[in-house]
Amino acid sequence: MEQQGKPKEITILALGGAGCRILRALAEAPAAQSLRLLAADTDAESLARSGVAENCRLLAGARWRGGRGCGGNVIDGQRAMAHERSTLEQMLSGSAMLMVIGGLGGGTASGGVPVVLSVARKLGIPTMFLMTLPFALEGHSKRRVAEETVKGELLGLADAVLCLPNDLLFSVLEATTPLAEAFRLADREVSRTVLALTAVLRNGNLLAADFGDFVSLLKRRKSYCSIGVGVSSETDPSVRIDRAMEELLHSPLLGGAGKLDEADAVILSLLGGPELSIGETKAALELASRQVKPEARVIVGAATAEEWRGMIQLCAVTVRLDAENEIVEVMHKSTERTPKRSRAAAAPEEDASQLTLPFLETVSKGIMENTTPVIWNGEDLDIPTFKRRNTVLDNGKTVVE
Ligand SMILES: Nc1nc2c(ncn2[C@@H]2O[C@H](COP(=O)(O)OP(=O)(O)OP(=O)(O)O)[C@@H](O)[C@H]2O)c(=O)[nH]1
Ligand SMILES: [Mg+2]
The missing domain is CATH 3.40.50.1440 (Tubulin/FtsZ, GTPase domain)
Known part of the structure; x- marks a missing residue:
């Protein structure tokens, strides 16, 4: 815990x-x-x-x-x-x-x-x-x-x-959307995802997601995640939960509503303004949990912040193992x-x-430095094998000019 x-x-x-x-x-x-x-x-x-x-x-x-x-x-x-x-x-x-x-x-x-x-x-x-x-x-x-x-x-x-x-x-964008604007929106979407995950882990002032659980879940190799985010600013709490859930299920990055049902684990997070009640939190997280198969592991977290006043954001990260x-x-x-x-x-x-390209330190290639590298199976053959394979021969200093 x-x-x-x-x-x-x-x-x-x-x-x-x-x-x-x-x-x-x-x-x-x-x-x-x-x-x-x-x-x-x-x-x-x-x-x-x-x-x-x-x-x-x-x-x-x-x-x-x-x-x-x-x-x-x-x-x-x-x-x-x-x-x-x-x-x-x-x-x-x-x-x-x-x-x-x-x-x-x-x-x-x-x-x-x-x-x-x-x-x-x-x-x-x-x-x-x-x-x-x-x-x-x-x-x-x-x-x-x-x-x-x-x-x-x-x-x-x-x-x-x-x-x-x-x-x-x-x-989800119009074909006429300028590329720069599309990138800007994409950047915002990814940054929201980061915030949704980190907010409940770090500041879960209503309901802290279990950090140990989260980390041990992430420690499992070859997991595949998808994400759905739904935002609603309706005033009626029950309506806004439904709206946020609907938007989450249609979120382009979720890959379809079925992803929640297929998941081996789901991290659910709810962000809201200071007015977010524990009742609304419970209702929202229960609604989202119902979309998940019973044997799946569910980690929930909720946090409030002034900047979310009058709004809620429901986020689900689905995890498929292996x-x-x-x-x-x-x-x-x-x-x-x-x-x-x-x-x-x-x-x-x-x-x-x-x-995997195994060389994680670079050595000088001397007169070969500016030549086209000879790459075979992802390895630069101009770099000595003991360096490419990370074989430690001595403590010699790495020199790159
Ligand atoms: N969402 C989003 N994707 C971007 C953006 N800019 C580039 N990409 C994508 O990211 C890929 C990598 O581009 P960059 O991030 O510019 O590449 P880099 O890692 O800086 O590598 P070099 O510029 O080659 O040194 C591109 O092929 C695009 O698909 C952006 O502003 N937002
Ligand atoms: Mg670049």
Whole structure:
């Protein structure tokens, strides 16, 4: 059981451009004050726009990438983040839980995933990833990068993965919506999700979700999550519960009302204004619980805040355990084209750990530094095998210029 009153330091780490934009939306919400917000990117401009203080920003691979981003190159992203391993360790230490936000498909966030995972595992921090998946219109190569990151690293090593296909996020928008506006709305949606989860874990002033339960649930590997959020500002409490529930069930990221019934575990959270009564809380959470199969584990939490006056937000995160294929399925559904041959699709039975890029520190390649890397099975053959395989030979200093 959770120890009441014990501070729970929840850290949100934004990776890459999409992560920084989502973080900015999050940082604007008053409720985010209680969270530790950090941003890491190879792009100095994007980092500056993240909305967090300078000492909470990490410019990765600055000397090597020059603060210009990775231009979609995952290997560069991984190297740049690997440079910052020790700084990242310092920044993350002391966290009770880590939530990583970002967009898969580019270089920095996709490449940064294994580095962050490795640091979090070393520090023993339970880690949840909330990552967007590329639009169909962004093309096959971005989707392949995202798919390989999900299958290769996230599903194998992360405690919990919440993939948010951009296509689903935007399925509810008019086709004429400007792209920038669509991204802004998506960022808001993801930041709401983060707040819904963290609010009840950290400030559950009405009904605290059991943090220990939550963490032990996330510790189960290969879980697949989906999320539904419903908001209502009706004045009649019974009407607003129904409205919020209806919106939750039709939420694009839930993937259909049936997801609640299929779930092995569900985290239900209710946020409301100071007027939210315990009766209304009970009614709302009971209504949501009725959609869930009896044997499923249900974790509930409720919190109130001034900014929610006159409104409620009901949120359900569904968790399917050992549902590795479902994430890949969602990715395929969210796009129009079916991948012809990707590394992941070509070898579905392959052990996820085989797909992991194991080098988490970078060594100088000397005169080979500026040559096109020879990549085989995801490994850079210009880097000595003992380094790629993390074989410790001595305490030699890592030098990268
Ligand atoms: N929801 C949302 N998704 C975004 C946004 N910007 C980019 N994306 C998605 O995130 C994916 C990765 O893009 P970036 O975040 O810009 O990439 P990065 O991690 O910074 O990597 P590099 O720029 O290559 O170093 C894209 O393919 C888009 O699908 C955003 O503002 N909101
Ligand atoms: Mg970028």
